[in-house]
Each structure stands twice: as structure tokens, then as C-alpha cells.
Amino acid sequence: MTRTGVEPAVHVAVDRIACDGRGLCAELLPERIRLDEWGYPVLDPTPLSGADRRHARRAVRLCPRLALRLVSEIPTHG
Amino acid sequence: MTAALAAPLLLTGDDPSYREHLARYGQVPELPHGVLRDRARAVDLRGRGGAAFPAWRKIAGTPQGAIVVGNGAEGEPLSAKDRTLLTAAPHRVVDGLVAVARAVRAGRVALVAAEGPAYEAAVRAVAERQVPVDVVAAPRRFVAGQETAVVNLLRSGTALPTTGRPPSLVLNVETLAHLGLLARDPRAFEGIGSPVEPGTRLHTVSVAGQGELRVVEVPTGTPTDEVLRLAGVDPASTAAVLVGGYHGSWSPTAPPGAGVLVALPVGVCPLGWVGGVLAYLAAESAGQCGPCVNGLPALAAAFRDLLAGRGIARVQELVGLVEGRGGCHHPDGTARLVRSTLTTFAAELEAHARGGCATGRRG
Numbered sequence: 001m002t003r004t005g006v007e008p009a010v011h012v013a014v015d016r017i018a019c020d021g022r023g024l025c026a027e028l029l030p031e032r033i034r035l036d037e038w039g040y041p042v043l044d045p046t047p048l049s050g051a052d053r054r055h056a057r058r059a060v061r062l063c064p065r066l067a068l069r070l071v072s073e074i075p076t077h078g
Numbered sequence: 079m080t081a082a083l084a085a086p087l088l089l090t091g092d093d094p095s096y097r098e099h100l101a102r103y104g105q106v107p108e109l110p111h112g113v114l115r116d117r118a119r120a121v122d123l124r125g126r127g128g129a130a131f132p133a134w135r136k137i138a139g140t141p142q143g144a145i146v147v148g149n150g151a152e153g154e155p156l157s158a159k160d161r162t163l164l165t166a167a168p169h170r171v172v173d174g175l176v177a178v179a180r181a182v183r184a185g186r187v188a189l190v191a192a193e194g195p196a197y198e199a200a201v202r203a204v205a206e207r208q209v210p211v212d213v214v215a216a217p218r219r220f221v222a223g224q225e226t227a228v229v230n231l232l233r234s235g236t237a238l239p240t241t242g243r244p245p246s247l248v249l250n251v252e253t254l255a256h257l258g259l260l261a262r263d264p265r266a267f268e269g270i271g272s273p274v275e276p277g278t279r280l281h282t283v284s285v286a287g288q289g290e291l292r293v294v295e296v297p298t299g300t301p302t303d304e305v306l307r308l309a310g311v312d313p314a315s316t317a318a319v320l321v322g323g324y325h326g327s328w329s330p331t332a333p334p335g336a337g338v339l340v341a342l343p344v345g346v347c348p349l350g351w352v353g354g355v356l357a358y359l360a361a362e363s364a365g366q367c368g369p370c371v372n373g374l375p376a377l378a379a380a381f382r383d384l385l386a387g388r389g390i391a392r393v394q395e396l397v398g399l400v401e402g403r404g405g406c407h408h409p410d411g412t413a414r415l416v417r418s419t420l421t422t423f424a425a426e427l428e429a430h431a432r433g434g435c436a437t438g439r440r441g
Binding site for chain 1: 399
């Protein structure tokens with residue numbers, strides 16, 4: 001499936017092994033990320049809207065553990 | 079202990095030496111990638127390590143030069159089929175490993191076996207055949223059998239799960255043994271077991287609270303009660319069956335996964351038994367991911383409180399907090415066991431909430 005001229009849907013994801021719960025992401029992207037009772041991120045898995053994307057990219061860039069990333073939702077086949 | 083099928087394909091009881099194997103079956107033929115893949119596809123061979131992923135898809139997606147790994151780490155303490163297979167019929171496993179490695183033109187080939195007799199049998203088998211296979215001993219820990227942990231063990235010597243790994247094809251040793259049979263004869267499974275997924279399957283059967291593990295080879299599609307009977311466990315004295323081991327569910331019709339069946343005897347409190355399992359699973363966290371490190375001990379404690387008659391809400395909340403939030407399947411499998419326990423044993427939960435125990439005895 002190709003959607004010419006449309007950016008693929010993306011959402012935030014975290015490398016759970018790399019993440020050590022510094023919590024910066026939840027401050028930078030509170031509309032998408034909250035922290036659980038131990039301080040680890042709970043992510044909203046729905047695709048990011050255009051405005052949220054810019055904030056999400058900043059959060060990814062500033063994660064001190066390089067654990068946060070943006071994931072494109074690639075359509076899967078059979 | 080092993081029990082016999084009328085015509086077993088893997089646990090035949092033959093002498094495990096290569097001389098005997100060669101005399102009986104000859105060399106394993108060299109097959110092109112596509113032929114082996116198509117043979118696995120024709121019988122819908124599913125991975126026997128637990129995930130039941132179609133073996134042909136894994137083979138088809140493997141690039142040339144990849145690491146090919148036979149996974150016999152068997153971290154689940156209630157599983158013994160991989161160890162039994164490697165000890166009783168190591169050349170069946172090596173047949174499959176060699177056939178797959180040649181078909182995909184592997185860059186490196188390894189066989190990971192649980193430390194102890196299985197590892198020793200694997201070392202002996204590889205030496206007898208003089209094939210370029212690295213045999214590696216896996217430590218006894220629950221998460222050691224996860225695919226990324228096995229690849230990590232080969233690369234760094236540490237059997238812990240990772241996120242991200244090099245191109246690799248990891249196949250359970252039982253899956254490999256079946257592939258070896260197919261490499262020798264595409265009709266090896268004809269007329270045996272279920273028509274859609276023919277052949278045989280290894281199961282490990284145990285009784286909750288008892289130490290003995292019994293391995294049986296049965297035709298695919300054999301009903302759970304029949305597998306229990308073949309392993310010498312009376313279904314009439316069994317209150318419930320856990321399918322899939324410590325990461326499994328209390329559903330006798332659930333997919334068999336790695337073939338681990340646990341019979342809960344009538345009169346043993348399922349909640350008490352599961353409470354013990356949860357304490358074990360919490361201790362077996364690899365210690366790498368926050369939600370698992372913190373969540374599994376909290377979940378085990380909340381479950382203990384539940385047994386003492388305290389509320390179910392905290393258990394449910396913690397299940398939601400660990401599920402899908404680890405670098406491997408450990409928290410997900412633990413959550414599956416808890417969810418299944420809560421739905422299957424609602425009556426026992428009510429009895430505990432009233433301060434009693436429906437089975438009269440806490441297991």
C-alpha cells in the first residue's frame with residue numbers, strides 16, 4: 001500500500017531495556033507520555049498528529065538514554 | 079521418563095550414536111532453500127519453542143550468511159522435551175540444523191543446549207559428525223530460551239534478552255528434528271496426526287506440586303486428556319490443566335505452544351500454586367526493564383494479598399502495567415497466567431475473599 005504525498009503514520013515507542021526511567025519524555029511530551037508508579041513511561045500508541053510530531057521528535061532527541069524513538073506504521077502483508 | 083507412541087518419529091529408542099544413525103538412515107540430503115521451505119510449508123510445520131510461528135516463513139525470510147541457531151536452551155522449568163530429545167536423539171536435531179544451515183547458506187551455525195546431559199550429548203554429536211557447529215551451554219534461567227537471549231549468548235556470552243539483533247534464524251531443536259525428517263522424506267508425516275498439521279509433537283507433562291517431568295511423543299492434534307493419560311496422569315483426578323507452562327493458560331484447548339502441560343490435582347488450591355509460580359517468575363526477571371523489575375514482584379505480592387482475601391483490583395491494575403512493557407515476553411507471559419487464573423478460578427477467588435478456600439487445602 002502506498003499513499004503518495006502522505007507521510008506514513010508514526011507513533012512513539014521506547015526501548016524498554018535502554019530506558020531507565022529518567023522521565024524527561026513525560027515532561028517534554030505530556031500529551032502522549034505519562035509515568036507509571038515507578039517512573040517508567042506509559043505510551044499512547046495511537047498515531048501522532050502533525051503538531052505532536054514536532055514535540056515528539058524533540059523528546060526523542062533529548063532522551064538521555066536514547067531509548068525513545070518514532071516508529072512508522074508499515075502496513076503488514078498476510 | 080518418556081512414554082512411547084506406537085510409531086514414534088523422534089523418540090525411537092535407537093542407539094544415539096552417529097554410526098548407528100548413519101547406518102540406519104544415511105546422510106541427510108542437501109536441499110536448496112526453496113525445497114526445504116516448501117516441504118515445511120506443505121505440512122504447516124509450526125515452531126515448537128512456544129510461539130508456533132510457521133517454520134517455512136522463518137526459513138524464507140533468512141538472508142544468506144545469517145546466524146542459524148538450534149535453540150535447546152529450554153528455560154521453562156516445567157519443560158524437559160528439548161533436553162530429552164537432545165539426549166535421546168541428538169542426530170535428529172543435527173540433521174535438521176545441517177539441512178537448514180546448508181539451505182540458507184548460513185554464515186555461522188550454533189546449537190544451544192541446556193547445561194548438563196543435553197549439552198554433553200550435543201557436544202558429542204557434533205564431534206562425531208565433524209560439522210562446523212558451535213555448541214554452547216545455556217544457563218538455567220527462565221528467560222534464557224527467548225530468541226534474542228540465545229543470540230545474545232552467542233555474541234556476548236550473556237543469556238539475557240536484547241532489543242535488536244543481527245540477521246539470525248533461531249529454531250527450536252524439536253522444530254529442527256522435524257525439519258530433518260522432512261529433508262530426508264517429504265512424506266515423512268503422511269497419515270500421522272492432524273491432516274492440516276501432520277506429524278508428531280513432544281509434550282512435557284507434570285503434576286502441579288510434584289517434581290517429575292514426563293516427556294511423551296504424540297500425533298499432532300491429540301486431545302489434552304489423552305496426552306495426560308499417555309503420560310500416566312489420570313484426567314479424572316485432575317481439576318484443571320495449565321497449557322503452555324508458567325506463561326500459559328488454564329485452557330485444555332489452547333494451542334500447545336512448547337507442549338508443556340501441568341495437571342492440577344483435585345484438592346490442591348490453584349491460587350496457592352499460582353502464587354508460588356508468580357514469586358518464581360518475579361525472581362526470574364532479567365532485571366533489565368523497569369516495568370518488569372518493579373511490576374512482577376508487586377504483582378506477586380498483590381496476588382498473595384488476594385489469597386488472604388484482599389481485593390482483586392490491585393492485581394488487575396498491575397497486570398495492565400506489566401503487559402506489553404518489557405523488552406521480551408516475560409511480563410506478557412506472566413500477565414497471561416494471571417489473567418487466565420482470575421477467569422478460570424472465579425469460584426476459588428470468591429471463597430478466598432470470604433476467608434476460606436474452595437479446595438479446603440492451600441496448595
